[in-house]
Amino acid sequence: xxxxxxxxxxxxxxxxxxxxxxxxxxxxxxxxxxxxxxxxxxxxxxxxxxxxxxxxxxxxxxxxxxxxxxxxxxxxxxxxxxxxxxxxxxxxxxxxxxxxxxxxxxxxxxxxxxxxxxxxxxxxxxxxxxxxxxxxxxxxxxxxxxxxxxxxxxxxxxxxxxxxxxxxxxxxxxxxxxxxxxxxxxxxxxxxxxxxxxxxxxxxxxxxxxxxxxxxxxxxxxxxxxxxxxxxxxxxxxxxxxxxxxxxxx
Amino acid sequence: xxxxxxxxxxxxxxxxxxxxxxxxxxxxxxxxxxxxxxxxxxxxxxxxxxxxxxxxxxxxxxxxxxxxxxxxxxxxxxxxxxxxxxxxxxxxxxxxxxxxxxxxxxxxxxxxxxxxxxxxxxxxxxxxxxxxxxxxxxxxxxxxxxxxxxxxxxxxxxxxxxxxxxxxxxxxxxxxxxxxxxxxxxxxxxxxxxxxxxxxxxxxxxxxxxxxxxxxxxxxxxxxxxxxxxxxxxxxxxxxxxxxxxxxxxxxxxxxxxxxxxxxxxxxxxxxxxxx
Numbered sequence: 001x002x003x004x005x006x007x008x009x010x011x012x013x014x015x016x017x018x019x020x021x022x023x024x025x026x027x028x029x030x031x032x033x034x035x036x037x038x039x040x041x042x043x044x045x046x047x048x049x050x051x052x053x054x055x056x057x058x059x060x061x062x063x064x065x066x067x068x069x070x071x072x073x074x075x076x077x078x079x080x081x082x083x084x085x086x087x088x089x090x091x092x093x094x095x096x097x098x099x100x101x102x103x104x105x106x107x108x109x110x111x112x113x114x115x116x117x118x119x120x121x122x123x124x125x126x127x128x129x130x131x132x133x134x135x136x137x138x139x140x141x142x143x144x145x146x147x148x149x150x151x152x153x154x155x156x157x158x159x160x161x162x163x164x165x166x167x168x169x170x171x172x173x174x175x176x177x178x179x180x181x182x183x184x185x186x187x188x189x190x191x192x193x194x195x196x197x198x199x200x201x202x203x204x205x206x207x208x209x210x211x212x213x214x215x216x217x218x219x220x221x222x223x224x225x226x227x228x229x230x231x232x233x234x235x236x237x238x239x240x241x242x243x244x245x246x247x248x249x250x
Numbered sequence: 251x252x253x254x255x256x257x258x259x260x261x262x263x264x265x266x267x268x269x270x271x272x273x274x275x276x277x278x279x280x281x282x283x284x285x286x287x288x289x290x291x292x293x294x295x296x297x298x299x300x301x302x303x304x305x306x307x308x309x310x311x312x313x314x315x316x317x318x319x320x321x322x323x324x325x326x327x328x329x330x331x332x333x334x335x336x337x338x339x340x341x342x343x344x345x346x347x348x349x350x351x352x353x354x355x356x357x358x359x360x361x362x363x364x365x366x367x368x369x370x371x372x373x374x375x376x377x378x379x380x381x382x383x384x385x386x387x388x389x390x391x392x393x394x395x396x397x398x399x400x401x402x403x404x405x406x407x408x409x410x411x412x413x414x415x416x417x418x419x420x421x422x423x424x425x426x427x428x429x430x431x432x433x434x435x436x437x438x439x440x441x442x443x444x445x446x447x448x449x450x451x452x453x454x455x456x457x458x459x460x461x462x463x464x465x466x467x468x469x470x471x472x473x474x475x476x477x478x479x480x481x482x483x484x485x486x487x488x489x490x491x492x493x494x495x496x497x498x499x500x501x502x503x504x505x506x507x508x509x510x511x512x513x514x515x516x517x518x519x520x521x522x523x524x525x526x
Contacts, residue, residue, distance in 0.1 A: 052417050075419035082413050092285060092410060093464040102407045106418035111400045138465050154414070 002029040011060035026222045031192040035209035042216040076107035079160035090140035103154035144171040265376045269482040271391035277478035280457035293450035294343035295437040298324045298350030304357040325434035374445030374497040444497035455504035462511035
């Protein structure tokens with residue numbers, strides 16, 4: 001029986017009495033690669049924040065790895081890339097290695113320190129993402145694409161069982177984006193990592209994700225990508241020509 | 251008199267020991283506060299300290315004993331105002347600090363003036379620090395520095411990206427509370443070194459000096475600590491040699507170090523640009 005990594009059950013969320021999410025229910029199984037898509041303001045980032053316990057839901061339930069989110073403590077199993085790259089302080093005194101090392105803290109007990117063997121792990125992930133040469137560079141001196149890769153490395157360094165990435169490819173060039181998607185696909189296939197990737201780029205995500213979670217305040221579609229491509233719903237959402245654009249892998 | 255001869259005097263020894271511990275404390279906390287864009291909390295809490303000193307003098311209780319708990323309480327007030335009253339940090343600091351100053355002025359007025367010179371608290375007198383004050387300052391400084399060291403990486407993670415720190419299992423709410431309480435203790439202890447009016451300089455200047463030069467977070471802490479120590483030791487000796495007020499001299503030394511670091515960074519940037 002497949003292991004359930006995320007269970008969202010009749011979730012409702014409002015901000016200042018304005019409904020943001022209404023009656024959203026779905027379940028992500030181990031090893032799934034889910035593309036979370038929807039228009040601006042559809043509640044994608046809010047859903048991610050609720051799943052990670054960064055916002056509190058008052059109606060409905062969320063379970064991570066079988067535990068209620070309010071009781072969840074196994075943060076070493078979760079890797080997260082926030083959306084807010086623009087919030088990064090360019091004057092922050094920190095090297096790439098130091099920032100990536102922060103991703104290892106979730107697996108540590110008090111007092112959390114980055115040990116010598118950890119440095120090899122950090123170098124490994126920097127190498128994987130092609131940023132080993134900038135390990136000692138101050139993050140503020142990097143381009144947007146390089147900073148994005150540093151934050152991706154921070155999310156991946158702990159080898160999490162669940163990776164949640166909020167618009168990770170926004171600052172990447174097409175070559176870096178394809179390489180990054182390839183790394184994710186490899187993690188999914190070799191390590192059985194579950195991935196939730198928030199994106200507007202439904203064309204690219206279709207090449208890699210096996211599930212599609214479409215929300216616009218309500219859950220519009222959740223299922224296999226192949227199933228979505230064959231469904232009438234896709235035509236209703238994107239128009240008659242969408243089959244070729246979105247489902248080009250098929 | 252040669253500068254080293256000053257060291258044989260107890261009041262100079264106490265000034266240097268106490269000043270050095272406070273310098274370490276302010277410089278490490280300062281880096282965190284500046285990077286979290288919360289550096290004016292030092293100024294706000296200093297104003298609150300003015301009110302609590304007046305309260306201590308009014309009830310004839312040693313001001314340090316009144317100030318530490320009350321300023322800690324007000325620091326929590328600033329935090330709660332930021333979280334609950336939908337106020338930005340600077341507005342919350344403004345609310346609490348004006349309350350502190352107004353309270354102090356009212357108490358001084360009701361008391362018809364104090365026997366102790368309130369002016370000495372405003373501008374500090376590091377050379378008048380007694381044995382008891384030195385012991386309290388050193389012990390509390392060690393406690394605060396130990397907490398910072400134990401939670402160093404948690405604080406680093408939270409300072410860089412609070413959301414990510416929460417998803418790493420770091421109790422950011424508790425850590426934020428701890429940090430503002432530590433800041434409150436630091437502000438009260440710094441009162442004797444540079445005075446209420448100049449406390450924020452001791453928190454901000456070494457930190458911004460370090461930010462001109464440091465590549466990493468640990469480097470920033472170390473450079474900030476060195477700059478603060480140099481300015482306290484240098485400031486004490488310069489003030490003795492030139493017969494200047496010690497607190498103000500410490501702050502001016504800090505400012506000169508900042509200008510030097512700034513000039514060094516600009517020169518380094520120009521040299522890199524010329525090479526490339």
